[in-house]
Amino acid sequence: MILLESPAAMSEWAAREKAAGKTLGFVPTMGALHRGHEALIQRAAELSDSVVVSIFVNRLQFNVAADFDKYPRPIEHDLEICQRLGVSAVYAPSNDSMYPHDFDTVVSPGELAKPMEGSARPGHFIGMATVVAKLFNATRADVAIFGEKDYQQLAIVRSMVADLNMSVEIVGYPTVRESDGLALSSRNQRLSSTHRLAASSIPTALKAAREEFELGERNSKVLIEMVDTIIRQEDSARIDYVEIADARSLQSVVDINQECVLAVAVFFGDVRLIDNIVLKP
Numbered sequence: 460m461i462l463l464e465s466p467a468a469m470s471e472w473a474a475r476e477k478a479a480g481k482t483l484g485f486v487p488t489m490g491a492l493h494r495g496h497e498a499l500i501q502r503a504a505e506l507s508d509s510v511v512v513s514i515f516v517n518r519l520q521f522n523v524a525a526d527f528d529k530y531p532r533p534i535e536h537d538l539e540i541c542q543r544l545g546v547s548a549v550y551a552p553s554n555d556s557m558y559p560h561d562f563d564t565v566v567s568p569g570e571l572a573k574p575m576e577g578s579a580r581p582g583h584f585i586g587m588a589t590v591v592a593k594l595f596n597a598t599r600a601d602v603a604i605f606g607e608k609d610y611q612q613l614a615i616v617r618s619m620v621a622d623l624n625m626s627v628e629i630v631g632y633p634t635v636r637e638s639d640g641l642a643l644s645s646r647n648q649r650l651s652s653t654h655r656l657a658a659s660s661i662p663t664a665l666k667a668a669r670e671e672f673e674l675g676e677r678n679s680k681v682l683i684e685m686v687d688t689i690i691r692q693e694d695s696a697r698i699d700y701v702e703i704a705d706a707r708s709l710q711s712v713v714d715i716n717q718e719c720v721l722a723v724a725v726f727f728g729d730v731r732l733i734d735n736i737v738l739k740p
Contacts, residue, residue: 460541461548465556466597472548473511473599481508485600485627487591490514491531491645492540495635499604500544502632506602509547513594518554519565519586525729531648550598557593565589566623568615574709575722576611576733579699587612588619595620600627608634608642610720610735611709634734640666642734654727657693661725664689665736668721672738677715679703690725699724699731706737715740 463469476483484507486499496512503510514537521527534551541549565585571577572584595603605613617629635643640662641655650658664686676682686701704711706718715738722735 460538460546462538463548463550463552465552466593469511469548469550469552469597470599473597476509476547477599482601483507483599484510485594485598485603486510486512487594487603487605488512488514488537489516489530489645490537491533491648492537493643493645493647495606495608495643497540497544498635499606499632500541500546502630503602503604504545506604506630510545511548511550511598511600512541512546513550513552513598515550515552515557515590515594517557517586517590519558519589520583521586522580522582526731529649529729531645550594552597557590566592566619568619571611571615571618571709574611574704574711575700575702576724579724584612584615588615591616592619592623592625595625595627602628602630604630604632606634607631608644608734610722610737614707614709636662642732644732646730646732649730650727654695654730657695658725658727658732660690660693660696661723661732661734665721665723665734669736669738672715677740679711679713679715679719682715682721686721686723690723693727695727697726699726703738 463472484503486503488496516530518527566588568584568588577584613631620629639659641658668682668686683701690696701723703719703721706720719738720735721738724733
């Protein structure tokens with residue numbers, strides 16, 4: 460396994476792999492790797508000859524400076540995981556190599572970036588789309604794997620790739636969960652024991668909404684209120700949003716007559732967690 464620490468080094472290595480006739484699978488991460496990331500890496504290995512994992516905490520997508528500062532960065536642990544999983548290259552560029560002092564160009568996604576996370580975290584998706592575009596350019600990936608936990612992010616990346624004619628296949632991977640249903644996230648490491656217990660209210664609420672939906676409930680307001688009520692039973696929970704939107708356009712719906720996504724964002728202390736389920740009539 461090779462460690463590459465600049466865009467130039469990454470591009471040179473990728474060019475050599477391509478010249479040797481190899482296909483490249485790519486898993487973009489911000490580090491603090493967990494079983495969810497491991498599943499993405501394993502899927503990338505199934506779909507390509509060589510796997511690249513990026514580890515870069517992207518300051519452009521943090522709209523709260525304190526969240527960026529507190530984000531876990533256990534690089535040695537992450538490298539050990541990548542080595543164990545047979546990753547060919549880890550791309551861990553410095554902030555200065557990614558964003559030199561004269562950096563002045565960003566990718567601005569469209570309508571998909573406005574609701575939900577876009578509304579709650581202004582500028583987040585500009586930062587996300589910009590860094591993903593830069594990572595795609597450096598890695599020259601043939602296929603990239605993204606977790607479905609970040610549903611809106613995945614939708615925006617797919618749209619960007621199509622709109623900008625990028626030659627990379629985007630593959631979604633189902634959310635990997637803890638035994639109690641909580642979606643795996645690097646931010647889970649920052650939860651106190653009390654908040655970790657409280658966070659299980661998220662999968663509990665989503666499961667209840669799905670069951671009600673499968674019994675025939677199609678009114679978004681009813682399902683949203685159900686999720687809201689269950690989560691608010693935890694005193695430490697502070698709901699950012701609970702929304703039901705069309706699975707393709709991400710626009711809010713009143714009646715669920717087409718495939719939709721039920722998405723939530725909840726604070727426990729200063730840790731913000733997101734999750735979602737897809738509802739298919």
